[in-house]
Amino acid sequence: MAYRWQTEDSAWLEHAPGTGGFELEGSRDLSPVAWAAHARGRLPDVAALLGASLPMSCHHAPIYPEGFAFCPDCGAALAMAEQRPQRFPAWWTPAGTSPLPPAAWPLPRHVPQGLPLSAAPLAAALELRPAEPAVGQAELRLPAPPNAVCVFASGRFGFAAQRLLALAYTRNVLQYWDPFAAHWQIMVAEEGTADLRFERSTYAWLPAGAGARRGELGLVPGEGGLHRLLVNPVGESYRTEPLLHAPLASGPGAVGRYIACLFNAPDGLRLWTALAAGADPEVLAVSGADAPAEGWSRPYSYDGALVWLHERGQLLWYPGRAPQWLAWPFPWTPRLQFGGPVRSRDGRLWLIGHDGESYSFRELGREDAQVELIDGARLGFDTLLFRRGHQVKNEPWSVEDVEDQRHGDALVLPLLANISATRSQSSGLVLRIEGYTGKAEAALGGEILPRTFVEWVGQRNVVLDELVRLRHPADCHVFVHDDCLWLHHPAWNEIRGWRLEGGA
Numbered sequence: 001m002a003y004r005w006q007t008e009d010s011a012w013l014e015h016a017p018g019t020g021g022f023e024l025e026g027s028r029d030l031s032p033v034a035w036a037a038h039a040r041g042r043l044p045d046v047a048a049l050l051g052a053s054l055p056m057s058c059h060h061a062p063i064y065p066e067g068f069a070f071c072p073d074c075g076a077a078l079a080m081a082e083q084r085p086q087r088f089p090a091w092w093t094p095a096g097t098s099p100l101p102p103a104a105w106p107l108p109r110h111v112p113q114g115l116p117l118s119a120a121p122l123a124a125a126l127e128l129r130p131a132e133p134a135v136g137q138a139e140l141r142l143p144a145p146p147n148a149v150c151v152f153a154s155g156r157f158g159f160a161a162q163r164l165l166a167l168a169y170t171r172n173v174l175q176y177w178d179p180f181a182a183h184w185q186i187m188v189a190e191e192g193t194a195d196l197r198f199e200r201s202t203y204a205w206l207p208a209g210a211g212a213r214r215g216e217l218g219l220v221p222g223e224g225g226l227h228r229l230l231v232n233p234v235g236e237s238y239r240t241e242p243l244l245h246a247p248l249a250s251g252p253g254a255v256g257r258y259i260a261c262l263f264n265a266p267d268g269l270r271l272w273t274a275l276a277a278g279a280d281p282e283v284l285a286v287s288g289a290d291a292p293a294e295g296w297s298r299p300y301s302y303d304g305a306l307v308w309l310h311e312r313g314q315l316l317w318y319p320g321r322a323p324q325w326l327a328w329p330f331p332w333t334p335r336l337q338f339g340g341p342v343r344s345r346d347g348r349l350w351l352i353g354h355d356g357e358s359y360s361f362r363e364l365g366r367e368d369a370q371v372e373l374i375d376g377a378r379l380g381f382d383t384l385l386f387r388r389g390h391q392v393k394n395e396p397w398s399v400e401d402v403e404d405q406r407h408g409d410a411l412v413l414p415l416l417a418n419i420s421a422t423r424s425q426s427s428g429l430v431l432r433i434e435g436y437t438g439k440a441e442a443a444l445g446g447e448i449l450p451r452t453f454v455e456w457v458g459q460r461n462v463v464l465d466e467l468v469r470l471r472h473p474a475d476c477h478v479f480v481h482d483d484c485l486w487l488h489h490p491a492w493n494e495i496r497g498w499r500l501e502g503g504a
Contacts, residue, residue, distance in 0.1 A: 023036075051067075055078060164177040244261070374397050448471055483499070
């Protein structure tokens with residue numbers, strides 16, 4: 001007969017000596033675990049996730065419940081799980097529009113939510129490295145996930161240790177990095193789990209907020225609806241809970257207390273909205289001409305509005321009002337691949353585009369939009385903007401700041417902007433494509449780029465690595481995990497990493 005131990009989060013069964021030691025009966029918010037089939041082969045990782053103890057010298061049991069400091073049979077000391085504090089506790093790539101927990105460096109309210117922005121103290125760590133022209137190298141490598149076209153989430157998710165997940169949204173595969181086995185585990189969908197494929201528009205998700213359940217990752221889109229995703233890394237499984245059953249047209253977004261997404265109804269595009277927990281759902285018709293059924297950008301929220309951009313126009317929604325579709329005036333077409341909305345000094349957002357003769361910035365959110373002509377392509381988002389190899393530091397349409405003539409024949413693509421209240425100029429991670437004099441559209445569209453530098457631009461410019469024969473540079477994903485900065489590209493066999501050490 002087994003003896004039952006109850007800890008704060010779990011229940012364990014202690015079997016008779018010589019019959020297997022302790023077995024996990026259940027754990028808070030987790031589905032039942034097939035202990036013999038799955039978890040026993042991953043005891044170091046399971047112990048770290050649950051905060052359980054492992055033997056150091058005795059052999060009475062391979063694992064012990066949380067809080068055990070000594071073996072109850074022989075009194076030998078056990079290795080208790082370490083609660084290592086981390087400067088960067090959570091990260092989602094791509095970023096969602098819902099606010100992050102206070103410990104995860106949420107963005108200030110005056111900047112757009114949903115763009116590749118972070119308020120984490122990255123500059124303080126990266127700018128301690130040797131400045132350019134010194135060229136660094138990635139000191140860390142992770143094998144790329146087996147399904148490499150994916151989005152990443154890093155965090156504790158209610159467990160005792162931080163873990164990394166990669167959702168391959170084109171293959172309906174959730175992948176889990178086991179740091180002890182040093183390989184990716186393919187998590188199994190539990191019975192009744194929804195299909196998580198979503199390719200109708202640019203992928204977007206919403207991280208779980210404060211008060212989330214253990215294992216709750218957030219809200220994720222699927223072709224058949226919007227779902228809450230919950231993971232069980234102990235049992236290598238995951239499940240979903242439905243919020244909306246409908247053919248989605250876009251990824252979800254959040255503004256204020258509300259979440260929303262676009263879906264296709266028989267009579268056209270509709271906007272579904274509810275409170276953040278899913279209560280009080282409502283379906284709203286879109287005012288304006290026929291809006292597209294697919295091809296939407298990742299949404300962003302700013303100044304009380306949730307906005308989706310499209311090659312044909314923009315859709316704006318203010319809570320309490322009907323969503324509005326505004327088509328771009330002919331012949332102006334946006335260049336969404338150049339980065340995203342940029343912010344002028346007076347707080348307005350602008351989008352770069354081309355009218356067949358020249359580039360220009362068009363004010364967003366207004367039917368009678370102001371237009372500012374410019375003399376060439378500019379790549380970036382928010383206030384991290386470049387014309388060729390030089391940063392634009394005033395208004396988005398201002399003349400670029402030429403600090404080094406050598407960068408005149410380069411093309412810079414920003415990947416991540418770092419928001420700091422102590423800096424007047426933007427910092428961030430960029431790709432500097434050297435010796436490129438062609439069009440920006442060609443560089444982003446698949447042309448082979450012989451030489452590209454991964455560079456941190458800030459008070460000190462730091463070259464982190466050099467890339468050769470890169471294609472589709474905008475497919476790069478930047479994320480932070482285990483207090484390290486990582487760069488992933490679907491064509492690479494490995495994810496490159498740099499330690500984030502030092503700094504305030």
